[in-house]
Amino acid sequence: MxxxxxxxxxxxxxxxxxxxxxxxxxxxxxxxxxxAAAAEGRFELQVCQACRTVQYPPREAxxxxxxPKLTWTAQTGEGTLLADTRLHHSNDLFFxxxxxxxxxxxxxxxxxxxxxxxxxxxxxxxxxVHVGARLDRAGQAVLIGFPVDGSEHMTDDRMLREMTSDPKxxxxxxxxxxxxxxxxxxxxxxxxxxDIVWVGHxxxxxxLPGLEDITTLKEVTLVPLDLTNERSVSELAGEIGxxxxxxxxxxxxxxxxxxxxRRGTDVARAEMDINYFGLLRLAQGFGPALKGRxxxxxxxxxxxxxxxxxxxxxxxxxxxxxxxxxxxxxxxSQCLRAEMxxxxxxxxxxxxxxxxxEWSQNLPxxxxxxxxxxxxxxxxLKQGIEDVYPGEIAQEWLERWRDNPKVxxxxxxxxxxx
Amino acid sequence: xxxxxxxxxxxxxxALASGRIRVVDLxxxxxxxxxxxxxxxEMGQCWPFRIEEVSHYDDRGPxxxxxxxxxxxxxxxxFDAPIHWISGRDLPNNSVDTIPAQHxxxxxxxxxxxxxxxxxxxxxxxxxxxxxxxxRHGRIPAGSWVLMRTDWSQRTDPEAYxxxxxxxxxxxxxxxxxxxxxxxxxxxxxxxxxxxxxxxGQGFHLRPPYPCHYFMHGAGKYxxxxxxNLDQLPPTGAxxxxxxxxxxxxxxxPLRVLAxxxxxx
Numbered sequence: 001m002x003x004x005x006x007x008x009x010x011x012x013x014x015x016x017x018x019x020x021x022x023x024x025x026x027x028x029x030x031x032x033x034x035x036a037a038a039a040e041g042r043f044e045l046q047v048c049q050a051c052r053t054v055q056y057p058p059r060e061a062x063x064x065x066x067x068p069k070l071t072w073t074a075q076t077g078e079g080t081l082l083a084d085t086r087l088h089h090s091n092d093l094f095f096x097x098x099x100x101x102x103x104x105x106x107x108x109x110x111x112x113x114x115x116x117x118x119x120x121x122x123x124x125x126x127x128x129v130h131v132g133a134r135l136d137r138a139g140q141a142v143l144i145g146f147p148v149d150g151s152e153h154m155t156d157d158r159m160l161r162e163m164t165s166d167p168k169x170x171x172x173x174x175x176x177x178x179x180x181x182x183x184x185x186x187x188x189x190x191x192x193x194x195d196i197v198w199v200g201h202x203x204x205x206x207x208l209p210g211l212e213d214i215t216t217l218k219e220v221t222l223v224p225l226d227l228t229n230e231r232s233v234s235e236l237a238g239e240i241g242x243x244x245x246x247x248x249x250x251x252x253x254x255x256x257x258x259x260x261x262r263r264g265t266d267v268a269r270a271e272m273d274i275n276y277f278g279l280l281r282l283a284q285g286f287g288p289a290l291k292g293r294x295x296x297x298x299x300x301x302x303x304x305x306x307x308x309x310x311x312x313x314x315x316x317x318x319x320x321x322x323x324x325x326x327x328x329x330x331x332x333s334q335c336l337r338a339e340m341x342x343x344x345x346x347x348x349x350x351x352x353x354x355x356x357x358e359w360s361q362n363l364p365x366x367x368x369x370x371x372x373x374x375x376x377x378x379x380x381l382k383q384g385i386e387d388v389y390p391g392e393i394a395q396e397w398l399e400r401w402r403d404n405p406k407v408x409x410x411x412x413x414x415x416x417x418x
Numbered sequence: 419x420x421x422x423x424x425x426x427x428x429x430x431x432x433a434l435a436s437g438r439i440r441v442v443d444l445x446x447x448x449x450x451x452x453x454x455x456x457x458x459x460e461m462g463q464c465w466p467f468r469i470e471e472v473s474h475y476d477d478r479g480p481x482x483x484x485x486x487x488x489x490x491x492x493x494x495x496x497f498d499a500p501i502h503w504i505s506g507r508d509l510p511n512n513s514v515d516t517i518p519a520q521h522x523x524x525x526x527x528x529x530x531x532x533x534x535x536x537x538x539x540x541x542x543x544x545x546x547x548x549x550x551x552x553x554r555h556g557r558i559p560a561g562s563w564v565l566m567r568t569d570w571s572q573r574t575d576p577e578a579y580x581x582x583x584x585x586x587x588x589x590x591x592x593x594x595x596x597x598x599x600x601x602x603x604x605x606x607x608x609x610x611x612x613x614x615x616x617x618x619g620q621g622f623h624l625r626p627p628y629p630c631h632y633f634m635h636g637a638g639k640y641x642x643x644x645x646x647n648l649d650q651l652p653p654t655g656a657x658x659x660x661x662x663x664x665x666x667x668x669x670x671x672p673l674r675v676l677a678x679x680x681x682x683x
Contacts (some may be wrong), residue, residue, distance in 0.1 A: 205453055205580030229450040230470050255460075266462055 002121055005156040007169050007195070008298050020295040020344045021093035025138030030058045033072045038133035038141035039386035043077050045112065046070040056112035077131035079108040081145065084118055084125055094137070097295075098162065104145050106131055116145035119157050134163040134384050137294075137344035139337075155382060164384040165246060165303035165346050168193035173244045175200040175225060175282065176251035178208045180357055180370040181307070185248055186214045188374035192382070195299070198240055200225030200251065202232075227251050227278030237285035245299055247286050248377065250307040251278055254359040258320035268321035275325035276332060279306060283336050291343035304340060305348040305377055306333045310394040312351060313401045314408050337386075348380050353393025366392045433680070444645045444658075444675040445495045446571065452644075453576045454493050455614050456587070464490035467672075491670040497662035498608075498616065498631070498641030502669040505636030512638065514668040521640070522661035524607050526563040526677065527555070528651045535568035535590040539581055540620055542593040548600070555653045560605040563642070563658055566592060570612040571646035581619065591618025594629035601637045608640030612648060616641040642675060651677055 027035065037044035046055050050067035054075070061068045084104035090096045102118040106129055114131060122129055122145055130146045144163065147154065155166060167189050174189070176182045177199035189197050199214060201222040214220050223240070226232045227249075253274040255267045262268075283304075293301040311323035312330040330349065337347035354360040356367035368391030376390035389398050400408045433439040446452060454466040469487040473479025492498070500506030501513045511517055529551045534541040543566055548558070558564060568590045573579040581588045591611060592600075600606045609616050609630055616630040626632045634641060642660060657678040662671035 203453070203456075205577045205582050206456060207582050207584065226450070228466070229468060231450055264462075270463065 001151050002153045002155075002157050004153040005161070005168060005298065011297060017293060018097070018295040018297075020137070020291075020342075021097065022138040022342065022344055023094040023136050023140075023142075024092060025140050027140055028058075030060055031141075033058060034133060035135065035139070035141040037072060037074075038135050040388075041380075041383055041385040043075045043131065043133035043143075044072040045075050045110070047073040054108070054110040054112055056108075056114050075108070075110055075131075077108070079106040079110075079114075079129055079131055081106050081122060081125040081127040081129045082113070084122070098158075101159070104129070106143075106145055114143050116143040117159050117163075118145045119147055119150070119154065119160060121147040121150060121154055121157070134160075135346070135386060136163055139341050139344075139346070139386075161298065165348075165381040166192070167246060167378060167381055169195045169299045170245040170302065171196040171198070171243050171299075172246040172248060173198045173200070173223075173225075173240070173286070174248045174250060175227060175278075177201055177211060177214060177222060178206075179250070179252075180210060181355060181373050182250050183210045183214050184370035184374035185250055185377060186217070186220060188371070188378045189248075190217050190219045192378045194219060194246075196221065196243075198223045198244070200227075200236075202226035202228075202251075225251075227281055228273045230281050233281045233285040237289065241286050241289035242293070244286060244290065245293070245301045246303045246305070246381065247282065247290065248305040248307075249279060249282055250305075252307060252309075253325075254319070254322050256319050256322070256359060256362070258317045261318075262321075268324070271322050271325040272328065275322075276328040279329050279332055279336075283332075283339075287336070287339065290345055291340065294343040294345050301343075301345060303346040303348055303381055304336065305350060305381070306336075307350050307352070307373070308333070310351045310353050310389065310391075310397045313397065314405060314412055316412055346384065346386060348377070348386055348388065350377060350380070350388045350390065351394055351398070352376075352389075353391035353395075353397065368392075368394070434678075438681050440679045440681060442647055442650045442656075442677040442679050444647050444651075444677055445673075446644050446646050448487070448489070448494045448672060451576060452494055453580050453614065454490065456580070456582070464492050466490075467493050489672060491665065491668055491672075494672045495642075495644040495646070495675055496670050496672045497660060498635065498643070498670045499662070499668065500635040500638050500640070501667070502641070503628075503631045503635035505632050506638065509638045512635075513666075514662040514671050515664045515666050517640070517662075519661065521607060523657060523659050524561060524563055525559065525654075526565050526610075526651065526656045526658045527551075527558050528565045528567050528648055528653050528656070530567045530653070531590060532567055532569040532649070535570060539588040539590065540618060541568070541590040542618055542624075543591070543596045544593050545595050545599045548596060551653070558600070558604045558606060561607050563608055563610055564600055564604075564606050565610040565642070565645065565648055565651070566590070566612070567648040567651075568612050569649060571644075571648070580614065585620075586622070587614070587619030589613035589615075589619035591616065591621055592630050594624050594626070594633075597629045597633045601633050601639060606639060608642065609634055610642035610645050612643075612645050614644060616643050641670075645675060647677075651679060652682075655680060655682075 048062035049069035051065040053064045082105045087101040104116050104118040107113045128148050132144050133141045134144050136142045172194045197220050225236050253271045290301040309326040312326035315323040352368045354363045354367045376388050380388045448467045454464045467489040469485045472484045474483045499514045500509050617628045621628045659676045662673045
C-alpha cells in the first residue's frame, strides 16, 4: 500500500532552496531508441529480425546472432522479480539526496534480465511484476518495476513521482481560460488534485462563454495574461512565477487561411504573435523561476506543456499559416526542452488533430473534443510522457508522417488531410 | 508696451507663459492595457498598443534606454480621416498626410451629456440636445469641433470602458439625425468622443450603420475618439491642437490632443 501523498507544509523561507542534480544522463545513440519510445509512453526493446531475440541493454547488433537488423518493438513488460536491494548510500548526487532507493532485478518473460527502479508496493522476490519505461528527471529512459495490482494511491510512490509531473497538490498556470480547451484543461487539473490553477484572461472586456464554469471552482484564480504583451507576461511572472510548478500554454490563435485565401500578413502575424512569440515571451518570463525550483520539495516545479497541433509536423494547406506558426512553435519548444533539461523540467508537447471548436467548423469529424485534449494532458503529466498525439486524426497523421513525410506532404497538397 | 504683445501670437505666447491660457491634455496614455476596438474575430483587427524594450542601459545598449512599439492607426486616442470610411474614400485631401494643416488647430464646442450617459450607457446625442446647447451657448460655428462629453473616460477599468455584453458594446455616441444636423446645418470640422469610437457602441444597429463615420467622413469631416479630460473644457472657447502623424495615405493616427483654455476670471 502506498500512503497517499499528504499536502506538503508550506516551505520554510529561511532555508536554501534545494537545487537540482540530475541522475546519470549519458546514453549512447542506440540507447536513445528506448528514450524515444518512453517519451511517447511505450516500453520498447530491440528485437532481432533474424533470430527474434529480445535484447537488453541496447546494442548495435544482436548479441546472439550478430545481425544488425534490430527493430524497436513494444513490450508487455511482464516478468519475475529475482532480487531486490535498497540503496542506503550513493556517490551520485541525485540518488544521494533521495535515499533510501530501491532497485530490483527482473527476468522479463520476453527473455532479458533488467535492472529496474522499484515501486515500493512490490513485495519480496520472487514475485510477478510489470516493467515499464519512464523518462527520469534527466529526460532519459529508465525501467520501472510496478506491482501487478497497484493500490489506489500507487502514483504517489516517492520514486514514481520523481519520474512524473503529477498535478496533485501542484500549482498550475493555464495561459488561456477563454477557450473550450482551456476550460476543459482547468477542470481536468482541478479534478487531478491541483492545489491552485491560475488561469490567463486576456482582453477581459471580451465576454466569452464558459468562463463562469471555471471561476466558481475554489482552486481557480483568473489572472491578467496576454501573450502578445511582453509586459503582461513579465508582470505575471514577477507576481506568481516563483510559485508555478506546471505551465500549460494552451493560448493559441487559429484561423483557416492558406497563402491565397487572405491578402496581407495580418492574420499570419497574429497567429505567429501568440503561437510562436507568445511561447517565447512566456518561456523567457516563467522559465527561469521554474528552473530554480525544480527540486523544491515533493511539489517541486515539474513541467511545461505546449498545446501545438498535428499540423506542426506537416502543413495542412487550408490552415496553412496556422500550420506554419505551430511548426515554429514546435521548433522553439525543442529549444525550450533542451534549456529546461539541466533543471529536470519536463517539456510536454501536445499535437492534437482538428479540435471540435469554432475554428474547425468546416472540417468533418472525427474531431478531438476539448475534454479529450485535457485528459490527454493530465495523463501525460501523470505518466511522464513527453509527446502526446490526441485524437484519431493525429494518430493517423503521425503514422503517415513517420512512414514517409514526403508522401504525406503530397497527400495533404492533394486535399487528403482527412 | 512689450513688442511681443503687439501681435496675436505674441499675446498668445504671453498668455501661455503667464498661465492665463492653460494647456489641457485630452489624450489617453498609450499602454498595452488600453483596449482597442473589437470586431468579430474573423475580420481584420486593429493592433493594440504593444511595446518592447530595445535596450535599458544593459548588454543590449549600455548607455541608453529605448523601445519599439507597434499599434494600429486607430489605437488609443486617435484621429479619423475621411478616407477611413467608404463614404469618404473618393474625397480630395482625405488622408492624414493630405488634410490641410490649417485644420489641425480649431475651436471646440463641448456638449455635456455626462448625466445622460450615466443613466444610459447607450445614450444617443439628439438634435434637441444640440438645440438646447445652442440656446445657452450660441450657434455652433462652422469649422469647429463638436466634442461629446460623457465622462466615459473616467471608466479606467478596461472592462467598464468597453462595456460589452452578449449583444455587443454599450457606449454613448451621436444619433444619426444629430450627425446629419451637425454636418448639413452646422458644417462642423469633426466630432469627438470619449469612448472607443465616434459612433455609439450599438452604432452598427443605427440607420445607416455607424452614422457618425458614414456622414462625417462622407462630408470630409474628421473624428477624434478616446478623448479624456473633456470635463476640464468650457462649453465654448477652447482651441484644439490635434495634428495626426503624417502617414502616407493614412486613415488616421494616434495623436496627442491638446486644448488651449483661456482663464476668464
